[in-house]
Amino acid sequence: xxxxxxxxxxxxxxxxxxxxxxxxxxxxxxxxxxxxxxxxxxxxxxxxxxxxxxxxxxxxxxxxxxxxxxxxxxxxxxxxxxxxxxxxxxxxxxxxxxxxxxxxxxxxxxxxxxxxxxxxxxxxxxxxxxxxxxxxxxxxxxxxxxxxxxxxxxxxxxxxxxxxxxxxxxxxxxxxxxxxxxxxxxxxxxxxxxxxxxxxxxxxxxxxxxxxxxxxxxxxxxxxxxxxxxxxxxxxxxxxxxxxxxxxxxxxxxxxxxxxxxxxxxxxxxxxxxxxxxxxxxxxxxxxxxxxxxxxxxxxxxxxxxxxxxxxxxxxxxxxxxxxxxxxxxxxxxxxxxxxxxxxxxxxxxxxxxxxxxxxxxxxxxxxxxxxxxxxxxxxxxxxxxxxxxxxxxxxxxxxxxxxxxxxxxxxxxxxxxxxxxxxxxxxxxxxxxxxxxxxxxxxxxxxxxxxxxxxxxxxxxxxxxxxxxxxxxxxxxxxxxxxxxxxxxxxxxxxxxxxxxxxxxxxxxxxxxxxxxxxxxxxxxxxxxxxxxxxxxxxxxxxxxxxxxxxxxxxxxxxxxxxxxxxxxxxxxxxxxxxxxxxxxxxxxxxxxxxxxxxxxxxxxxxxxxxxxxxxxxxxxxxxxxxxxxxxxxxxxxxx
Ligand code: MSP
Numbered sequence: 001x002x003x004x005x006x007x008x009x010x011x012x013x014x015x016x017x018x019x020x021x022x023x024x025x026x027x028x029x030x031x032x033x034x035x036x037x038x039x040x041x042x043x044x045x046x047x048x049x050x051x052x053x054x055x056x057x058x059x060x061x062x063x064x065x066x067x068x069x070x071x072x073x074x075x076x077x078x079x080x081x082x083x084x085x086x087x088x089x090x091x092x093x094x095x096x097x098x099x100x101x102x103x104x105x106x107x108x109x110x111x112x113x114x115x116x117x118x119x120x121x122x123x124x125x126x127x128x129x130x131x132x133x134x135x136x137x138x139x140x141x142x143x144x145x146x147x148x149x150x151x152x153x154x155x156x157x158x159x160x161x162x163x164x165x166x167x168x169x170x171x172x173x174x175x176x177x178x179x180x181x182x183x184x185x186x187x188x189x190x191x192x193x194x195x196x197x198x199x200x201x202x203x204x205x206x207x208x209x210x211x212x213x214x215x216x217x218x219x220x221x222x223x224x225x226x227x228x229x230x231x232x233x234x235x236x237x238x239x240x241x242x243x244x245x246x247x248x249x250x251x252x253x254x255x256x257x258x259x260x261x262x263x264x265x266x267x268x269x270x271x272x273x274x275x276x277x278x279x280x281x282x283x284x285x286x287x288x289x290x291x292x293x294x295x296x297x298x299x300x301x302x303x304x305x306x307x308x309x310x311x312x313x314x315x316x317x318x319x320x321x322x323x324x325x326x327x328x329x330x331x332x333x334x335x336x337x338x339x340x341x342x343x344x345x346x347x348x349x350x351x352x353x354x355x356x357x358x359x360x361x362x363x364x365x366x367x368x369x370x371x372x373x374x375x376x377x378x379x380x381x382x383x384x385x386x387x388x389x390x391x392x393x394x395x396x397x398x399x400x401x402x403x404x405x406x407x408x409x410x411x412x413x414x415x416x417x418x419x420x421x422x423x424x425x426x427x428x429x430x431x432x433x434x435x436x437x438x439x440x441x442x443x444x445x446x447x448x449x450x451x452x453x454x455x456x457x458x459x460x461x462x463x464x465x466x467x468x469x470x471x472x473x474x475x476x477x478x479x480x481x482x483x484x485x486x487x488x489x490x491x492x493x494x495x496x497x498x499x500x501x502x503x504x505x506x507x508x509x510x511x512x513x514x515x516x517x518x519x520x521x522x523x524x525x526x527x528x529x530x531x532x533x534x535x536x537x538x539x540x541x542x543x544x545x546x547x548x549x550x551x552x553x554x555x556x557x558x559x560x561x562x563x564x565x566x567x568x569x570x571x572x573x574x575x576x577x578x579x580x581x582x583x584x585x586x587x588x589x590x591x592x593x594x595x596x597x598x599x600x601x602x603x604x605x606x607x608x609x610x611x612x613x614x615x616x617x618x619x620x621x622x623x624x625x626x627x628x629x630x631x632x633x634x635x636x637x638x639x640x641x
Contacts, residue, residue, distance in 0.1 A: 006237065014056055032258070047092055053131050104213045117161065125152040157207055180403070209222075255283040359504050451494055469482075553587045555587075574613055577610075
């Protein structure tokens with residue numbers, strides 16, 4: 001019987017666009033889901049959007065939408081991003097869907113009937129950005145949220161409370177008996193310590209705004225957004241409307257939630273307590289990952305350093321981007337997104353190691369055997385090392401993937417790749433090819449390489465699905481790699497006698513690091529930019545700019561360079577002389593135009609004509625000198641600064 005595996009990303013808030021942080025969780029889940037599929041599991045991979053709550057309501061208002069309209073605008077942006085990143089999910093859940101509303105109400109009612117919900121008064125601090133209540137002893141600095149640093153709001157309202165404290169011991173006991181309940185293990189202690197400090201009852205209703213799921217037993221109250229959001233996982237599996245599927249994946253499967261470290265407590269504490277109370281089985285594991293910074297700094301819109309997956313995929317290609325994210329940091333730790341490191345990884349791991357192995361192997365097979373498989377069993381002792389290493393590598397790979405240690409799994413594959421590159425040098429096919437009595441040995445060496453590449457492709461598939469398929473295609477294998485399972489990889493003669501290999505084409509082109517970094521630098525804001533001839537704001541404020549309307553223009557007598565202009569400043573008329581005749585052979589075209597001028601320069605006489613100001617003009621190679629013309633919507637008395 002097939003084993004079942006359910007995996008979820010967090011559901012994302014729709015107050016902003018997806019970015020590299022949200023992309024990371026989703027790519028990691030996609031890799032894990034694909035891995036489980038090639039391990040023969042029946043996989044259900046869920047993602048979606050968290051659409052209720054005060055933050056979404058406020059963002060929608062700011063943007064001039066109703067909350068529902070706003071969520072409808074944002075959801076396609078997430079779906080497009082997941083398409084771009086080749087995320088192969090089974091279901092996309094939105095918390096505004098009817099199936100979810102019913103599911104939340106069902107769980108709330110059960111918990112209520114169980115006596116675990118009571119009416120009280122909430123008075124305390126709330127972070128709208130994190131949608132979380134912050135107890136007094138956790139408030140940071142000057143009334144700020146300990147997690148995001150934003151200012152807290154004081155809330156004082158009637159609220160229903162969930163008796164979370166009741167489940168403290170049961171939760172500790174569960175964590176204790178299930179060592180893989182919280183992964184990586186390093187995060188487990190953090191949660192245990194927190195729970196041991198004492199669990200407080202949780203306020204789970206709000207009545208001062210309306211964008212949420214109504215509580216059926218409490219008119220006027222809506223569900224606190226986390227009590228709503230967490231339920232999405234069971235909604236999707238049919239908690240309320242599909243008992244068969246719920247039974248298959250939730251009750252009889254391995255169930256995992258992948259989350260960022262910032263939301264681990266919601267998943268490892270509140271969610272299990274809700275499930276205890278509702279009489280529903282707990283998930284098998286909650287896997288937490290760290291946070292990304294960008295070039296060593298916290299990512300933020302105001303710093304302008306938020307990494308945009310669209311840009312990255314455009315620069316590096318999708319699979320190298322996915323590879324980098326999962327290779328660069330040990331899952332669970334924080335990581336830093338650095339362009340230099342992305343390029344190094346691509347050039348060394350992908351182009352040099354894997355790319356070269358594929359190119360060299362295929363190139364030689366064509367050179368020595370016209371690209372047609374010739375079977376041979378002329379083995380050598382050194383071959384055993386490869387076979388043994390392969391067995392070790394597959395085991396290590398599985399052990400690492402089973403606990404979401406992606407970078408470790410990749411290290412194991414690359415250990416094998418490095419060994420094979422060395423194997424080529426050690427067995428020197430080019431020397432064997434010179435001696436006709438060694439043809440059989442040559443074929444054996446080449447087959448080991450080609451079969452290894454066939455296997456490697458499947459191991460890298462969860463990380464780089466398209467590239468894995470390309471490797472197979474280049475080996476002349478036209479099967480859909482998505483349908484293969486690791487179990488089938490044991491043999492060393494997958495490709496049969498006479499099999500025609502495909503064409504070698506570079507899958508991971510080398511990146512010209514210097515040129516690309518230069519390009520990136522030119523596009524980014526440089527905080528250390530050297531500014532020439534710096535002035536203070538006081539210097540600038542001395543200059544008076546005006547919008548002036550050109551009323552008349554004529555050549556200054558005795559000059560073929562100077563034009564004199566009569567200009568209107570709104571409250572008076574002036575004369576300005578300007579040396580732009582060459583650039584305006586037909587100066588009357590300027591009459592009626594509004595242009596910019598400096599109007600507090602000391603008046604001067606030019607060729608005997610008084611000039612009481614100076615026009616601002618641009619100069620470039622294509623157009624020569626042009627006056628800065630402003631739109632008619634700017635008034636003559638406008639203050640320019
Ligand atoms: N809506 C809640 C989750 C509810 S799940 C029942 C939420 N949404 S979120 O959009 O703010 O964040 C979703 C995920 O993105 C979290 O796992 C968070 O850790 C992750 N990341 C956001 N910024 C990140 C980084 N800079 N780096 C890594 N991941 C980060 O929380």
